[in-house]
Amino acid sequence: MNMQAMLRQAQNLQKDMLKTKEEIDKMEFTSTSSFVTVKVNGKKEVLSVKINALEDFDVSDMEILEEMIQVAVNDCLKQVDKETEKKMGKYSSMMPGLF
Numbered sequence: 001m002n003m004q005a006m007l008r009q010a011q012n013l014q015k016d017m018l019k020t021k022e023e024i025d026k027m028e029f030t031s032t033s034s035f036v037t038v039k040v041n042g043k044k045e046v047l048s049v050k051i052n053a054l055e056d057f058d059v060s061d062m063e064i065l066e067e068m069i070q071v072a073v074n075d076c077l078k079q080v081d082k083e084t085e086k087k088m089g090k091y092s093s094m095m096p097g098l099f
Contacts, residue, residue, distance in 0.1 A: 013091065020087050027083065031075035036065070038072035044080055046073065 024042035031038050035052040049069060057065075 029079040033072040036068040040076040
């Protein structure tokens, strides 16, 4: 394989990787933990936090609410990582040491 063909192949690979990354960035990931629902995008930006009001919720339960938000956010971020690995992992086999 000549150098120009390798360069073209690398450029095509780069374009494919960028396209895949853009697709992931536009995706939305949602997680619910008890009465808290969190939505993030593929860039790991929190898009929304929704708390479903409970009639028996008291301000003293704030620590529980904070924990539920934390659990939901962390789950969303894991979903982003999993999707990124699923879609971008194929490129690591093409270019060892890249990821």
